[in-house]
Amino acid sequence: MLKKILVALDRSQIAKQVFEEALALAKGTQANLLLLHVLSPTEEGSPYLPMLSNMEYYPGFTSQSFELYQKQWDSFKNEGVEILQSFSAQANTIGVSTEFRQMVGHPGPTICKIATTWDADLIIMGRRGRSGLAELFLGSVSNYVLHHAPCSIHIVHHPISVQNAEKVVAETLSNA
Template identity: 55%
Template sequence: MFQKILVAIDASKQGEIVFEQALDLAKATAASLMLLHVLSSEEEGSPNVSMVGLEYYPAVANEIAQMHQKQWEEYENRSLEMLRSRVEQAATAGITAEFTQNFGSPGRTICEVARTWEADLVVVGRRGHSGLNELLLGSVSNYVLHHAPCSVLTVQGIVRLDAAIADNQQAAVVS
């Protein structure tokens, strides 16, 4: 069935759910895992500093750029630690796992790693955006579903009821 499962994860609760689903599937099929985290400013919790208008204040801009660089390095290191921890969890469960962390557009990067690693399956989370939010924010899972070179398992995220209602109301206003 599946021998090589690519698991696109982050440090969120949703990322944990995606990992657990992939680990269960790997146990059932004796597959190996490749855990992938894509470093992107699109990810919740990633450092995001606007430099707009700071060209008039070079000293401040330089200080902010250094602060942003430090925050980005901390973000990278936290993400690497999360990946190492999940590889250890997989090993404890008797599953062979490795990891990679890449910069880039999440959807494109996931598909490229799936292609180069020759994955049989990609497991990716879905945050539950719908309607206007999905149109405006885009959807990594939707991109992967349409561009991956292999099968894709989409793990539904935790959908807050108030967010789902707001998405539907926005869609109704646009219609």
């Protein structure tokens, strides 16, 4: 029986669908939800920061640039919390016990660590559908979690539009 469901969310188009599937499952099984957002510089919409290790090397990078970056990062964090609060309120309104966390880190390992410490029975997350070189260089969070999680995983796939399908076919043929 499911008692604790960890829902890994990001800012992708599929996040709402991931949440809705988790909510329906939690309501049907009377499970508790933990909504998790991992802040990462690789996440879509994340502010960009040039290498900080040697600021003298980047003559255009000044303390003003860093302050601007910090404001953008704070805004990025606040937007993440607002998304989590909104989803949490929706769940709590229909009687599903829900909490949320936002953490900074690498998404795959962070999701697995929280699933372990929270003693999750199930992780629900989305999959962007990267393939080929994109998956090789950018990695796949869902693939990492699938191989390292301490519990069962439910992957919600990104619906493929005709345009995306054509892109996947073209990418596959070019790699063949």
